[in-house]
Amino acid sequence: MHLGSHTFNRPVLYLAPMDDVTDAPFRALCHRMGADVTVSEFIASDALIREVEAIQRKWQSAEDERPFGIQIFGNNAESLCQAARMAESLHPDFIDLNWGCPAKKIAGKNAGSGMLQYPDMLVSITQEVVRSVSLPVTVKTRIGYNEASKPIVELAKRLQDIGVQALSIHGRTKAQMYKGEADWSLIGAVKNDPDIRIPIIGNGDITTWEIARDRLAAYPVDGLMIGRGAIGNPWIFQQCRALVEGRDIPPAPDLAERARVCEQHFLANIAFKGEHTGMLEMRKHYKAYFKGQLNIKQQKLKLLTSNDIQEILQTLHALQEMEDQNNEQPC
Numbered sequence: 001m002h003l004g005s006h007t008f009n010r011p012v013l014y015l016a017p018m019d020d021v022t023d024a025p026f027r028a029l030c031h032r033m034g035a036d037v038t039v040s041e042f043i044a045s046d047a048l049i050r051e052v053e054a055i056q057r058k059w060q061s062a063e064d065e066r067p068f069g070i071q072i073f074g075n076n077a078e079s080l081c082q083a084a085r086m087a088e089s090l091h092p093d094f095i096d097l098n099w100g101c102p103a104k105k106i107a108g109k110n111a112g113s114g115m116l117q118y119p120d121m122l123v124s125i126t127q128e129v130v131r132s133v134s135l136p137v138t139v140k141t142r143i144g145y146n147e148a149s150k151p152i153v154e155l156a157k158r159l160q161d162i163g164v165q166a167l168s169i170h171g172r173t174k175a176q177m178y179k180g181e182a183d184w185s186l187i188g189a190v191k192n193d194p195d196i197r198i199p200i201i202g203n204g205d206i207t208t209w210e211i212a213r214d215r216l217a218a219y220p221v222d223g224l225m226i227g228r229g230a231i232g233n234p235w236i237f238q239q240c241r242a243l244v245e246g247r248d249i250p251p252a253p254d255l256a257e258r259a260r261v262c263e264q265h266f267l268a269n270i271a272f273k274g275e276h277t278g279m280l281e282m283r284k285h286y287k288a289y290f291k292g293q294l295n296i297k298q299q300k301l302k303l304l305t306s307n308d309i310q311e312i313l314q315t316l317h318a319l320q321e322m323e324d325q326n327n328e329q330p331c
């Protein structure tokens with residue numbers, strides 16, 4: 001697939017945008033582990049003018065983190081076009097429009113997946129955004145609004161016709177939020193439609209490389225987008241990268257490797273956000289890094305409660321020295 005000036009001759013691995021998770025340090029880590037494409041956390045188009053500095057921080061990316069997309073959301077063409085132009089001035093590789101967020105405060109205002117109720121408006125706003133920038137515009141959305149309305153196949157064709165250059169589809173409806181299982185059959189229906197030429201990226205519930213393998217075998221999408229499965233487990237990109245490149249799959253990390261990479265993430269977070277915020281914001285990652293690891297309760301508690309950088313580093317070092325007491329690697 002092509003994304004701006006980048007070409008891939010195999011399924012592409014995306015790190016899914018996740019608000020408050022996929023900040024610059026985490027994206028850089030996943031990129032290093034094998035994610036091909038990263039996308040910023042979403043930014044409200046309306047907030048742009050008010051909070052330029054905070055937002056530019058969210059949009060900051062390492063020079064080698066490419067292709068990189070900036071994601072925006074909103075409910076009207078004027079502010080979205082303005083946001084897209086601001087995003088463009090920071091030289092990402094593409095602008096991603098979010099028509100998939102189901103959160104009440106967003107979808108309730110007809111932004112995100114709320115706009116799936118109004119496909120005509122969704123298409124016309126997207127078209128204005130496409131026209132307002134010279135960078136490629138991609139869209140991330142869901143299969144539909146609710147059980148009774150799943151217009152994704154038709155919508156994909158209309159988005160392709162107005163110049164959208166790639167489409168990421170989360171296999172749930174807005175009404176499902178994050179419940180139930182992602183339905184990949186409709187993602188497959190879009191990809192298999194003979195009129196569809198743009199790259200289709202499948203998203204939803206890929207938490208292991210084996211699931212990635214099975215999805216690719218069943219649905220010949222151009223790329224896979226991985227979100228929650230990468231939290232505390234950036235190694236999923238190492239494994240999936242080996243999968244799509246036809247290499248042997250590296251084993252799941254042991255305790256020492258988890259602690260080593262967690263330390264790198266911690267240090268990058270502090271360097272990017274400052275000591276206080278960087279330290280506190282790491283707390284949401286520890287549980288996932290050490291999920292299922294046996295006999296490290298005390299160390300986990302220390303990581304989650306300590307306000308002392310040296311103590312946290314000592315704990316992470318101690319974990320690297322411990323004998324791994326897990327007979328089986330958790331997946």
Ligand SMILES: Cc1cc2nc3c(=O)[nH]c(=O)nc-3n(C[C@H](O)[C@H](O)[C@H](O)COP(=O)(O)O)c2cc1C
Nearest residue numbers: 016017018019041042098170204205206226227228
């Ligand atoms: C904490 C969290 C934050 C998210 N923030 C965003 C976001 O900013 N933009 C977006 O398009 N999707 C967002 N999503 C949705 C994910 O990108 C993805 O579509 C969804 O989690 C399904 O993929 P997964 O099963 O691999 O996690 C978020 C999901 C989570 C769990």
